[in-house]
Structure formats: C-alpha cells, structure tokens
Amino acid sequence: MVVRAAVAGASGYAGGELLRLLLAHPGVEIGALTGNSNAGQRLGALQPHLLPLADRILEPTTAEVLAGHDVVFLALPHGQSAAVAEQLGEGTLVVDMGADFRLKDAGDWEKFYGSPHAGTWPYGLPELPGARQALKDTKRIAVPGCYPTAVSLALVPAYANGLAENDAVIVAATGTSGAGKALKPHLLGSEVMGSMSPYGVGGGHRHTPEMIQNLSAAAGEKVTVSFTPTLAPMARGILATCNVKAKPGVNAEAVRAAYEKAYADEPFVHVLPEGQWPATASVYGSNAVQIQVAYDESAQRIVVISAIDNLTKGTAGGAVQSMNIALGLDEATGLSAIGVAP
Numbered sequence: 001m002v003v004r005a006a007v008a009g010a011s012g013y014a015g016g017e018l019l020r021l022l023l024a025h026p027g028v029e030i031g032a033l034t035g036n037s038n039a040g041q042r043l044g045a046l047q048p049h050l051l052p053l054a055d056r057i058l059e060p061t062t063a064e065v066l067a068g069h070d071v072v073f074l075a076l077p078h079g080q081s082a083a084v085a086e087q088l089g090e091g092t093l094v095v096d097m098g099a100d101f102r103l104k105d106a107g108d109w110e111k112f113y114g115s116p117h118a119g120t121w122p123y124g125l126p127e128l129p130g131a132r133q134a135l136k137d138t139k140r141i142a143v144p145g146c147y148p149t150a151v152s153l154a155l156v157p158a159y160a161n162g163l164a165e166n167d168a169v170i171v172a173a174t175g176t177s178g179a180g181k182a183l184k185p186h187l188l189g190s191e192v193m194g195s196m197s198p199y200g201v202g203g204g205h206r207h208t209p210e211m212i213q214n215l216s217a218a219a220g221e222k223v224t225v226s227f228t229p230t231l232a233p234m235a236r237g238i239l240a241t242c243n244v245k246a247k248p249g250v251n252a253e254a255v256r257a258a259y260e261k262a263y264a265d266e267p268f269v270h271v272l273p274e275g276q277w278p279a280t281a282s283v284y285g286s287n288a289v290q291i292q293v294a295y296d297e298s299a300q301r302i303v304v305i306s307a308i309d310n311l312t313k314g315t316a317g318g319a320v321q322s323m324n325i326a327l328g329l330d331e332a333t334g335l336s337a338i339g340v341a342p
C-alpha cells in the first residue's frame with residue numbers, strides 16, 4: 001500500500017523534519033507541499049537538506065491544494081489547523097502537528113491559547129495506555145507537544161503504578177528549533193550561544209495543561225504539575241528532569257521494575273541500564289526516547305530523566321508513528337531509533 005501525503009507548513013522546521021522522514025518511508029508518496037509567506041518558492045531554497053524535493057514549488061495552504069490526498073499533515077502555527085481541517089473530507093487522514101486538538105478541556109485551551117476551542121482528536125502518543133486503540137483506523141490525529149511527549153513518557157509509569165504522590169516538579173531544557181523558524185529576538189545566536197535561560201516560569205507555559213491531562217489520566221486523579229522550561233544553546237533536543245515525591249513504602253527496586261515492565265516491548269522507548277544517563281546527543285535525529293530512573297532514598301523522591309529529539313519523536317516522528325498505526329502499517333515503518341553521534 002502506498003498513500004499520497006500532503007504537507008502543509010513544508011517551509012517550517014516541523015514540516016521539514018516530517019519530509020525528511022517521509023522521504024525514507026516506503027509506504028508514502030509525497031504530494032502537495034504548502035507554505036504561507038514562502039508560497040511560490042522552491043523548497044530547495046528553504047530546506048536545502050531535502051535534496052530529492054529541491055525543485056518542488058510551495059503552494060498556498062488552501063483546502064483545494066490539500067484535497068485529493070490520502071493523508072494531510074498540518075505543520076502550521078497554533079490556531080491555524082482547525083479552519084483547514086474542517087474543509088478536508090472525512091475520508092482523509094488528517095494529522096495535526098500543532099496544538100489545536102490536543103486538549104480535552106475547553107477552559108484550559110482558552111486560558112493558554114486565547115482562542116475558542118476547536119475540539120479534541122485521538123492523541124498521537126502511542127505509548128500511553130489506551131492510545132494505540134484510539135489511533136487504530138482513526139481519520140484524525142493530534143500530535144502531542146514536544147515537552148509533553150518527553151514528560152509524559154517519563155512520568156506515566158510512576159503514576160500508572162501508584163508509585164508517586166500527586167505533585168510533579170519538572171525542569172526541562174530544549175533546543176531552539178522548538179520555537180520554529182520565525183525570527184524571534186531572544187533566539188538570536190548572540191543571545192543563545194554560551195547561555196542557558198528559563199522562560200514560561202511559574203505555570204505559564206502552554207504545555208502545562210497537556211502534561212496534567214496525560215499524568216492525571218494515568219494517576220486516576222488530578223495531578224499538580226510545576227513546569228519550568230529552559231532554553232539551551234543547541235538546535236535540537238529536550239532533556240526533561242522530572243521529580244516526584246514517592247508514595248510511602250516505595251523502594252528503588254519497585255520503581256525500576258515498573259519502568260522496565262512499562263517499556264519492555266516499546267520499539268522507541270529505552271530504559272537505560274543503571275548508571276547510564278539520557279543525553280540529547282544520543283537521540284539526535286532519531287525517534288528514540290531515552291529514560292533513566294533513580295530513587296533518592298534520603299529525600300524519598302523519584303527522579304526520572306528523559307531525552308528526545310523535539311523535532312523527531314517530539315513532532316514529526318510521533319506524527320509518522322501515529323499515522324502508521326492509523327493506516328494499519330507496522331508502527332516503526334520509516335522510523336529509526338538510531339541516533340547520530342558525536
């Protein structure tokens with residue numbers, strides 16, 4: 001089976017990473033490629049690493065251009081997907097890499113994104129309990145945010161196994177590509193090189209409600225999340241340090257056993273051997289997730305560290321993995337868990 005896929009937002013970082021993966025996918029033929037301000041440009045001028053597509057011309061992002069494809073990926077800014085998606089036929093598989101359909105709670109959406117809530121689609125993080133079943137045969141997929149991917153995979157086993165108190169403290173470092181290609185003064189090389197800086201401190205980051213949604217579903221009760229993102233001088237990668245108070249009676253063996261069992265059969269999530277720690281360089285350009293867990297006995301806290309590539313497992317790889325499930329393909333088709341080092 002070969003499906004024809006269109007990519008809206010092909011000039012951006014997420015769209016570019018998606019095309020890199022789709023070029024290596026045996027079941028996908030690449031159809032229309034669209035942009036906004038760059039419509040009319042050669043893709044090669046904007047994504048010079050995508051050599052086989054260099055002479056393709058970006059078209060405007062309209063329902064007419066995106067019609068007639070089996071799959072449409074939307075790699076557009078927040079709030080832009082819903083209007084496009086509603087014009088695409090019900091028989092088309094629409095994979096939204098933006099945030100529009102991730103949250104279930106309309107109040108959360110309005111508070112953090114400041115616009116009316118468009119709805120909720122099956123969530124494209126297959127490793128979460130029940131997620132694969134919801135993705136099978138679906139025609140609509142909401143790909144998670146990059147931080148919620150790293151954090152949910154790190155903490156869901158602790159909550160699903162009743163090991164952690166209902167209070168998570170998370171500090172995560174990200175590469176600059178997470179902010180997209182649009183020019184932003186705080187992302188100038190001279191501001192970022194040789195420096196790390198926090199942002200969205202104090203509960204303001206829009207990924208916080210998405211983390212709460214995922215962790216609360218695993219815990220069976222509302223989990224409190226304090227999330228602090230930081231910007232690191234690298235292009236790609238997220239390193240999330242997740243710290244939770246352990247429930248009474250928990251010990252190091254129980255924690256380790258829960259994580260090893262949770263991810264034993266997962267093709268992309270690797271619980272590292274004891275003493276080895278996740279690093280963004282190890283997952284660069286791959287769909288892999290590295291996890292290490294430690295029990296801090298003196299503080300009675302569980303510390304889980306995860307590393308992903310924000311553009312791969314955190315966006316485009318997660319999108320392809322979820323598409324594969326929806327189409328009934330092997331979940332790992334076209335994806336690699338092998339990183340690039342050094």
Ligand SMILES: NC(=O)C1=CN([C@@H]2O[C@H](COP(=O)(O)OP(=O)(O)OC[C@H]3O[C@@H](n4cnc5c(N)ncnc54)[C@H](OP(=O)(O)O)[C@@H]3O)[C@@H](O)[C@H]2O)C=CC1
Nearest residue numbers: 009011012013014035036037038075076098178180181315
């Ligand atoms: N970067 C990341 O790590 C992650 C990104 N995502 C999501 O992916 C989506 C794209 O992000 P990213 O690629 O980083 O952003 P970029 O800024 O790099 O790219 C944005 C893309 O959307 C197009 N675009 C901009 N405005 C409009 C509009 N009004 N209508 C239609 N198209 C428009 C741009 O076209 P043009 O350049 O031609 O103007 C470009 O192709 C976002 O929703 C983001 O949340 C999700 C997880 C992680």
Ligand SMILES: CC(=O)N[C@@H](CCC(=O)OP(=O)(O)O)C(=O)O
Nearest residue numbers: 098099145146174175176178179
């Ligand atoms: C450095 C930086 O700004 N990172 C982005 C990462 C979020 C992201 O890309 O995810 P979604 O846009 O899909 O929600 C941020 O913190 O907003």
